[in-house]
Amino acid sequence: MATLLLVDDEAINRELLHAYLEPLGYELIDAANGTEALAIVDERRPDLVLLDVMMPGLDGFAVTERIKAATRDELLPVVLLTALADRDSRMRGLRAGADEFLTKPVDRHELLLRVGNLLRLRAKERSLLTRNVELVELQRFREEMSAMLVHDLKNPLSVMLANTDYLIEGFRDDSDALEALRDTKAAGGRALRLLSNLLDVSKMEARQIELRRELTEVATLVEPLVGQRAHMATARDIRIQCAIARGARIFADSDMMSRVVENVLDNAFRHTPPGGRIEVAGAMIDRTVQVRIGNSGLAIPVEARSRIFEKFGQGEGQVGRMNLGLGLYFCRLATEAHGGRIWVDETPELPTVFGLEFPA
Numbered sequence: 001m002a003t004l005l006l007v008d009d010e011a012i013n014r015e016l017l018h019a020y021l022e023p024l025g026y027e028l029i030d031a032a033n034g035t036e037a038l039a040i041v042d043e044r045r046p047d048l049v050l051l052d053v054m055m056p057g058l059d060g061f062a063v064t065e066r067i068k069a070a071t072r073d074e075l076l077p078v079v080l081l082t083a084l085a086d087r088d089s090r091m092r093g094l095r096a097g098a099d100e101f102l103t104k105p106v107d108r109h110e111l112l113l114r115v116g117n118l119l120r121l122r123a124k125e126r127s128l129l130t131r132n133v134e135l136v137e138l139q140r141f142r143e144e145m146s147a148m149l150v151h152d153l154k155n156p157l158s159v160m161l162a163n164t165d166y167l168i169e170g171f172r173d174d175s176d177a178l179e180a181l182r183d184t185k186a187a188g189g190r191a192l193r194l195l196s197n198l199l200d201v202s203k204m205e206a207r208q209i210e211l212r213r214e215l216t217e218v219a220t221l222v223e224p225l226v227g228q229r230a231h232m233a234t235a236r237d238i239r240i241q242c243a244i245a246r247g248a249r250i251f252a253d254s255d256m257m258s259r260v261v262e263n264v265l266d267n268a269f270r271h272t273p274p275g276g277r278i279e280v281a282g283a284m285i286d287r288t289v290q291v292r293i294g295n296s297g298l299a300i301p302v303e304a305r306s307r308i309f310e311k312f313g314q315g316e317g318q319v320g321r322m323n324l325g326l327g328l329y330f331c332r333l334a335t336e337a338h339g340g341r342i343w344v345d346e347t348p349e350l351p352t353v354f355g356l357e358f359p360a
Contacts, residue, residue: 002119003027003044007037007063008052008081013104017050020108021115034058041067045076048118053082053093061096068097075125077118081106153195161188182231190266193259197330200256201311204333211253211337218282218289219244221254225261226280229269237274244282248289250358252338260334260342263327264293264354271297271352279350290357294350305344331356 004026006017014030021028029046031037034057041049049067053060064078079100080093090101100114164185171178203209226242233240250257268278276296283290300308309332328342335342340358347353 001025001027002047003029004115005029005031005037005040005044005046005049005051007031007034007049007055007060009033009055010052013052013081016106017111020106020111024112034060034063037063038066038070041070041076045071047076047122048115049076049078050115051078051080053080053084053089061092064093064096064098074129075122077122079114079118157188157192157195161185161192164188179235182235186232189262193262194326196259197263197326201326201330201333204337209337211256213251213253216250216252216254216257217246218248218250218291219246221257222261222280222282222291225258225265229265232269233278236269236272238269238272239277240280241277242280244280244291245284248282248284248360250289250338250360252358256334257338260331260356261291261293263331264356267327267354268293268295268297268352271295273297284360287360288357289360290355292345292353292355294347294353296350297352299346299351300344308344309342 004021006014006028007030008014008017009032011032018028029040029044031040034055037049037051038058040046051060051063055063058066060080060082064080067076067078077099078097079102080098081102081104082089082093083104084090093101099118102111102114164181168178168181168185171181200209222244223242226240229240232238265278265280272278272295278293278295281292309328311326311329331342335356335358338358340356342357343355345353345355
């Protein structure tokens, strides 16, 4: 049941409004002046106010301004009841924040229609506010859960990787067991990056990421990542080349940029067949630094090249559906956070080339 506040210094006018509105089941509260009306709004917060303009003391314009100031975070409709029909009075009411005007003597049908419309509008706004609060809480819960999962899973993964390193160092020959350990280490490293990506994606979507920028030599950042994959390339019969021009530097979060390059490199390894090749190149071009990572796998269709950078984006390749998850989406958010961009291209020699560009 909606609560309506009826404000008029004339009792007979309030009685007329009662006669019109009571049959509809509204709860009606009376106020004889502006000061009393403001006290009721503060204490009871009605759903709608029917307010006479011409009252002694605080007039309807002043009361409307104060009601709107006190309820700025919600819609509390105010309908001014006035014998003033001139344009200046209506403009003054609008400036005060009035939602509707009714001219005295009030027409019953018009009154009921306007009151009903405004109450429905208020109900919709309150429903939207409730849903917004729920969404904010859901987002907070998601962020907290993501942070907790990342924290709880990173520790055991780090232990597994450390133990794998220990076992690898103990091997004296290039046996199948050693190869299995190296594959395990690579898979664990990818899992660790995926966890970090998950947390950073949530922060970047909420614009809460804090970049720890420093002047970074691109060759110093990229070459070790390529070197770490040299054994994998040999085991898979993939030739990998890296040529990064010296002096190409960017102002970047090194850890985040390393994960971007690792994501693109791992994507290249997944789609490069045995006997194929991966080429990594980097150089200054005008006032930007570009890093290009190409592979001799199948080309990504032109129509899918923007879609693969969307969240959980998928593309239809020549070898079936490619489910790309968060990896390339993270790369896009991270490069854009640095004022850069990422795209897919091709050359006659390399059907798939990922380009990364940053301000020098």
